[in-house]
Amino acid sequence: MNKTQEDANVTRPIRKVVILGGGTAGWMTAALLAKVLGATTQERRIAIELVESDDIGIIGVGEATIPPIQQFNAVLGIDEAEFLRETKATIKLAIRFENWGAIGESYYHTFGTAGRNLPFCSFHHFWTRARQLGIEGSYWDFDLNYLSAQAGKFAPTTGNDPIWDMPYAYHFDSALYGQFLRRYSERLGVVRTEGTVRDxxxxxxxxxxxxxxxxxxxxxxxxxxxxxxxxRGVLIQQQLGTGYEDWSHWLPCDRAMAVPSQRHAQTAPFTRSIAHGAGWQWQIPLQHRNGNGLVYSSRFCSDDEAAQVLLGHLETSALDEPRIIHFRTGRTRRQWNRNVVAIGLSSGFLEPLESTSIYLIQSAITRLLHLFPHDGITAQLIGEYNRQSQIEMELIRDFIILHYHANQRRDSAFWRDLRQMEVPERLARKIALFAANGTLVQDQYDIFMEPSWAQVLMGQGIVPADYHPLADGPSEAQLRRQLAQLAQLKARPLDQLPSHDDYLQRLLGQPA
Ligand code: FAD
Known part of the structure; x- marks a missing residue:
């Protein structure tokens, strides 16, 4: 095999993996590697040891996820009810973005789809034509995730027809999830060593x-x-000096202030993201409490102002003192360097606007398993891993930048600056294509599919000027009738759905 001395020195088969860190990233990595690599033959058996420091601890935030987490748990064979109980989880159907487009307006980025897509002509083209014809109705009227989120209802499968699929994710306590996966990993033979790495x-x-x-x-x-x-990136940065690509010129928020508060009487099946003068606030409902936080830019907002905004907007009593977390948006120049692979926050940071960090951990472990260097590390494996990781993270970065850039607010320097900034070329092209005639291009490795982009673009006021000619297929009368029927069809299961709280109570056998 072709190897370059600088990039890949390990030519021997991999027999022992050492994971440094016992946060969400460390234990997710340990669990999936143990499960998948445990299925190899005796001669190829790989030992796994995880080192974590009780003195340093974990970051202890990160509560909202996206639907692929279900596949992660499914591969591990985790029972959903047990997982929900152990991690105090609730169901997430969407994120409600408030004051992002304009103050007083809101929209949902759901995990669902509006209507049915036809080959070459997605539903939003028909909706754009209907809008131009003056046919009333919002794009979201055809989305069961949205309808259920608004009604505070949920049950996993609502019918045999995929039209009633309701993709969902979870809100959970990530520290409890880590401990849950620790028990799982130790049962599969992962060795845990407590201690602080000094060298x-x-x-x-x-x-x-x-x-x-x-x-x-x-x-x-x-x-x-x-x-x-x-x-800290103890190995990838402090030891190997891999270097960091800074993206704060596009995403200027560099701090978060987090505080838990009492739960609401009713548990919403969605995350709230509320834009404020120099950042945004999250509200995440768990079974036992709400997670809250403000993500802000220290250039535009002091810590004292941030505390005022956050505490002033809590809807239930705070359960603790607010805690400040500093971060720097960007990515390590190489996720895999020599015989070190960085997974989790050591690989880079993107603010939790679209709940993507835990997904990026999952995706990184999956990628590593696909490219696992059983017989030794090669430059080709490293190169492919880094190529995919870079594209994936850049695509999520662009999606997050879109939320900021496409704001319609005039009320603060923060929002005005972001509206005027030059965005990455790939994103600029995407916005221009969509604004012209609704065209959306699905990039390989983009976790966010066409409906996600359409919802955020239109939710923030970028409505296509034109639509695909195939949407001219039905006559105006037919289009009117079809859309009315579709809206009715989509809403049909709503009456039968239990409330989110009732669903959790039934599943868990206890009040949520
Ligand atoms: P950590 O939790 O920091 O764990 C690091 C581990 O390394 C610890 O066990 C520590 O003890 C160990 N360690 C460090 N140095 C040493 C040493 N020298 N010796 C031994 N051990 C050491 N993600 C989402 O998907 N959804 C969200 O809603 C979300 N919200 C977030 C909100 C905020 C404000 C922030 C900052 C992040 C959020 N994230 C979210 C990201 C999420 O928190 C992280 O991706 C996730 O927790 C993984 O963290 P980690 O395991 O990489 O790091």
Whole structure:
């Protein structure tokens, strides 16, 4: 195999994986690697050891997810009711964005779809034509996720017809999820070592990492190291000096203030994202409390102002003092460097506007398993892994930038600046194509599909000037009738759906 000395020194088969860090990233990695690699033959069996520091602890935020988390749990064979109970989880059908387009307006980014897409001509083209004809109705009237979210209702399967599919994700306590996966991983043989890494041993001075050196002198040797050490990037940055690509010129928020508050009487099946003068506030309903926080830019808002905004907008009593978290938006220049793969916050940071960090962890582990260097690390494996990781993260970055850039607000320098800024070229092209005639191009590795882009673009006021000619197929009368029938059809299961709280209570056998 072709290897370059600089990028890949480990030519031996991988027999031991060491994971540094026991946050969400560390335990998700341990669980999936143990489950999947455990199925290899005895000769190829791979030992997994996870090192975490009780002194340092975990970041302890991160509560909203997107639907692929269900596949992650399914591969592990986790029972949904047990998972919901153990992590105090609730159901998430959508995010409600408030004051993003203009103050006083809101829209939902749901996990569902509006109407049926035809080949070459998605539903939003028909809706655009209907709008131009003056036919009344919102784009979201045809989306069961939206209708159920608004009604505060939920049940997983509503019929045999895919038209009633309601893709969903979860809100959960990520610290509890980590502990849940720790128990799972240890049952599969993952060894947990408590200790703080102070140094590493490297091959021939500056080569691959051979072992972690703990504060008490113990050494943890391995062939492949997964850096899940959070924002510190203990291995990928502090040891290997990989470098960081900073994206704060596009995404200027650099702080978050988080505080839990008492639960609401009714549990909403969606996340709220409320834009304020220099950032936005999240509200995430869990079974036992609400998670709240303000993501803001320190250039436009002091910590004291942030505390006033956040605490002033809490709808239930705070359960703790607010906590400030600093971050720098961007990504490590290489997610895989030598024999170190960075997963989780060590690989980069994107604010939680679209709840993508836990998904990025899942996707990174899946990618690693696809490209796993069973017989030794090669430059080709590293190159492919880094190529895919970079594109994936850039596409999510662009989607998040869209929310800021497409704002219609005039009330603060923060929003005015973001509206006027130059966005990445790929995003500029996407917006222009959509604005012209509703064209949306699905990029490979983009987790957000066409309906997601359409909802955010239209939700923030970018409505196509024209539509695809195929949408001219039905006559005006037919279009009117078809849309009315579709709206009725979509809403049909609503009467039968239980409230979100009733659903959780039935499933968990206890009041949520
Ligand atoms: P951490 O939780 O920081 O874990 C790092 C681990 O490394 C710890 O166990 C620590 O002890 C260990 N460690 C570090 N240094 C050493 C050392 N020297 N020796 C030994 N051990 C060490 N994601 C979402 O998907 N949805 C959300 O809604 C969401 N909200 C967020 C809100 C905010 C404000 C922030 C900042 C992030 C949010 N995220 C969200 C991201 C999410 O929190 C993280 O992706 C996730 O928690 C993974 O963190 P981690 O495991 O990489 O790091």
């Amino acid at each position: 590493v041993q490297r091959a021939a001075g500056v080569g691959d990492i051979m072992a972690l050196v703990l504060a008490d002198g113990r050494q943890v040797a391995g062939d492949l190291f997964i850096d899940c050490s959070g924002g």
